[in-house]
Amino acid sequence: MVLAGGQGERLHPLTKDRAKPAVPFGGIYRLIDFTLSNCLNSGIRKINVLTQYKSYSLARHLRMGWSVFNSELNEFLEVIPPQQRYTERWYQGTADAIFQNIYSLELERPRLVLILSGDHIYKMDYRELIRAHRDKEAGLTVACVEAPVNDARRLGVAQVDNDSRITGFQEKPLNPQPMPGDPEHCLASMGVYLFDCGVLVQRVIEDMKTDSDHDFGKNIIPRMIETDRVYAWNFKDENRKTVKYWRDIGTLDSYYDANMDLVQIDPLFNLYDEGWPVRTYQHQRPPAKTAFEEPGTGRTGNVFNSIMSSGCIVSGATVRRSILSPSVFVHSYATIEDSILMENVEVHRHARIRRAIIDKQVAIPEEEEIGYNSDIDRKRFTVTESGLVVIPKGMSLRNTP
């Protein structure tokens, strides 16, 4: 069960027209691709994606890119909008989203139910989690990762005994309890929960009978510690770097940082591991190209330390440390640095762009400057705390020739 209903308000304006799991990432991907690729790479082929707000572009992406499951083999990926079987309200919380969909579990009657978020970036072989769950004969197993104490304030924090059984759990604690022997780190929940199906249904129904936020982290897990065998599973990272990689993209700045990691010489997150392919939808487009080589005039198509997706043309312009989504067109004498340009962005001549996220279908006029004067930028665009400029999808700037 992939929870894909979050509004993603803190990612506004990227979530102005789309659900958070549908936010583009790394040039060609959407956030949900990473969780779904984990499923595919773990042999999980019975997937319900629970959508809610602004689900159109998410549903379209899943239809175009993820129609790879064969119903003749009992595989499926269902996109389930709120059914309103029992209420006219939308989901009140993560547990309510499951409660409202217990009918889909009833039809399938699985032994185990994996609950995932559609907007996290990590590589996990869920089979390892399932193995641990079975070994411990757990009712619930929570995937956990070590996180700095400061970050843990916005996460769920677990305390465990020597056998990895969870003895305490707080959601977004003000004073996160560090791990024994490591005052700098907490054991943080990754929002990945593996339940025995019967236990899940029972606990979710019980929770519906209480006044609560109907949230797994806040309500269900803390209560289950008293009644069930709840275990932590230490995240085994299939990314295989020295530091474990897991990102819950919460803010525009963290979204930007996670993207920019990908243009490092040796990124933390490896997209190039053929043993762990990340699937997405890609339109058929011509190859990326650069044009012009005129030393002396400045009219040379140069791309340094960047990601260039298919269909891009960098014509007599310079691009540094940036991510170009498909079909971005950069015209002569323009300069783009430390930026993310989404599909069909067109940058006209002599424009200069620095530290900006430009959503789809925006035309940057000739000689426009973005990211160079924060007072001017603030009047027109969203500017984050760190000074990052964000231009929403389809925004008209000045008339372009």
Next chain:
Amino acid sequence: MGDTYFKGDDATVKTVLVVEDHKHERILYERELTAEGYRVILAENGREALQKTQEERPDAVVLDINMPQMDGLEALGRILEAHHKTPVIINTAYSSYKGSFMSWAADAYVIKSSDLTELKDRLREALSRGETEGV
């Protein structure tokens, strides 16, 4: 009718909503539960049950499953959403609905019988649970 008899809203008298599509069974439950000291209100299907639950705020609901218009399982989900502290006792001729996840939301599952002892026992338990939890 118990309805008229208990008008005046005696706080100690518990109101029980019986949802049952068969008329003769409704009469039976009304008589038997009134004799137990409850104020009994009736509904003929799930839709009416929701309406009565909303209007009369019963202390407990006795709910059949196989009914026209809206069945008991759907009504149960909706009662749980809107009045989650109201205990619900499923009262059905079939045991097979125990396999439905939504039936797990009921406080008790009683198989219909001409002897109402079990229904009365489960009802008493559910109502006393409600009291100790301060509903």
